Amino acid sequence: MRSHTEKLRVRWVDTDASGRIHYTAAFRYFETAEWELMRQAGFPLSDHRKISGLPRVNVSATFYAPLYVDEQIAVKVWVERIGTTSITFAGEIYREEKRCVSGAITAVFVDHRDHPQPIPDAIRQALSGDENRFGS
Amino acid sequence: MRSHTEKLRVRWVDTDASGRIHYTAAFRYFETAEWELMRQAGFPLSDHRKISGLPRVNVSATFYAPLYVDEQIAVKVWVERIGTTSITFAGEIYREEKRCVSGAITAVFVDHRDHPQPIPDAIRQALSGDENRFGS
Amino acid sequence: MRSHTEKLRVRWVDTDASGRIHYTAAFRYFETAEWELMRQAGFPLSDHRKISGLPRVNVSATFYAPLYVDEQIAVKVWVERIGTTSITFAGEIYREEKRCVSGAITAVFVDHRDHPQPIPDAIRQALSGDENRFGS
């Protein structure tokens, strides 16, 4: 299944008064990587959004170590499972060799009235490919 | 001109690693108060957004004192000026008697193609009223 | 176990270009309700943060229906489980009678060096109480 690793830097605005990132920042990082994965698969989500939506129905994350401002992180996401109308992405956030966060996000293809739609074959095939690319 | 004061509490997610709020939180507080002002004027922005937009063209804020998590604040906004196609809101954020932030936000009425539109007379009149209401 | 329901309104800044809330907003709503629950239990987290932290180690949410700007929602949270060093909060977000989101958040008590600490008995007892209070 297709994967992508996005190199990011923890931003000041992602932190909270604990000195660490607010945990919701991890979901924003996964989302950034997911968009790059989809772009590289040939399906930029900015195009997709014009015809339908991809709302999240299930999300989860586990935190193993805190992340601090300005740290360089590698956000890896991959396609974990493609269902009839939904895709599950899984992800991990690394600081050097240390895995700091893991997560999973399931999104469902919907039309403009929020009704689930079968995932088009072209997307299914593109996401099933095993090509890895590493973005900047 | 119409005004509104919204009582809010500084949330954990609004803070950054300095221990204070990230300054952009102040703009979110002003926006919350602006929505209540418009609702009380009889023009809930959730209705308005269906027919057109109200993008910001000019925003500014001055910070006199830091705000910390869980502090109770009073966010006062008022209509400062109504132009042909734009409205300027001004605001102040108080913690007890201390003014911590002041700001001004100018938004322009646009149609769906982002072209400026004259502000409807009904909105102009409703916002020119001098009634103050204090919300929760 | 202690619970709390917080009445909130979906803010403009919580939405994304789909017209719905960005899903991370739901976690912010749960956090707001958690802080009120802790305050009413006699342990305001703003005090707690001065002596130690409460980082999240596990979070999840399921989305049943979209939320739109300006909707009034009831965010219920309750203490699901108190472990040796961790607390699990569960929550649900309702728009009128409709459950739109459910979630669970596990946080661990840590000292200033991020080492897990036993939850103090006073907190344990206060959170085990079955008093419900409904806030504004």
Added chain:
Amino acid sequence: MRSHTEKLRVRWVDTDASGRIHYTAAFRYFETAEWELMRQAGFPLSDHRKISGLPRVNVSATFYAPLYVDEQIAVKVWVERIGTTSITFAGEIYREEKRCVSGAITAVFVDHRDHPQPIPDAIRQALSGDENRFGS
């Protein structure tokens, strides 16, 4: 005076239900570029934060054109003025040749009790340099 241009992409989470970015995203973009400018000047703000703070006292922005999800933008910031205790950064956000946002941010050097401090000579000199570097 020193300047820096940061290439960014508008993220999904930066948008609101208007389909455009929420205007506060522009301030986050400026902040990202400011951190890179300071890093390249030899004063990474992650180090600086350990000894003192740099809270904003005055911020403003003007919006000339909307920004949409996934657009590639160039965020230019430069040192506009160095006062006794404060620095003013100015910035512009471009999508291709189109200037979409301009802004100015004044931050003040403070010690741990939030008292303004003279800007150290080393920082003053480094920021007065006229070297431009273009980041990724």
